Amino acid sequence: MEEKNRLSLLQHLAQRHASLLTRLSRRLGSAARAAEALQDTWLRVGQVATLPDVRDPEAFLLQVAANVAADQARRETRRKLEPLEIDALLAIPDEAPAPDAVLEGRAEMARLQAALAALPARRRAILAAARLEGLTHAEIAARLGISVRTVAYEIERALDHCSVWLERKRP
CATH class of the missing domain: 1.10.1740 (Rna Polymerase Sigma Factor; Chain: A)
Structure with a gap:
């Protein structure tokens, strides 16, 4: 049938x-x-x-x-890729940082955080207001009730401290 x-x-x-x-x-x-x-x-x-x-x-x-x-x-x-297509895909550069660069960056960030933590509170507040908040020296001086010259001095001292700290703590 x-x-x-x-x-x-x-x-x-x-x-x-x-x-x-x-x-x-x-x-x-x-x-x-x-x-x-x-x-x-x-x-x-x-x-x-x-x-x-x-x-x-x-x-x-x-x-x-x-x-x-x-x-x-x-x-x-669902066709398979040709060998030339595979080679072209493998030749695309990876823009992600290398693992050792990531570790080094994390270590440097930890050193910077330690350097900032070691700053006196007022100096740290002035640096944060200038660099993170983007305030002018005059605005920082008005906020804290100090002179513009003192603000400039404190920022300079904070930057010097962080620079020395980062170089000194480098492995």
Whole structure:
């Protein structure tokens, strides 16, 4: 019985090939893809181990061909990269810092934090206001009730302290 179904489907595909090709071309948007899908449909129907009872051979064959076309489209999108494409991807430089540079940067940041912690509170507040908040010397002087000259002196002393601290604590 199954062999009879297979032969019936293959005969229907052969007799109605032009009609199936036209309908499938409209469905897929490409006559070439439709022709290839019908060719593979012929092969699948001829090779499948078990076939269901088919009431409408035309609809069955169109659905099988549409599934074949979908499988082909998925295969095309999953294509493997060529060796030259792989080489080009491997040649893209990594812009991330090297691990030793990251460690060195973290160590320097820890030294700077220690240097800032060692500053007197007022000097640290003046440096933070100037460098982090972006306040002018006059604004800092007004905020703390000191002279502009004192602000400049404190910033200079804080920067000297941090510079010496960073050089002295370098491994």
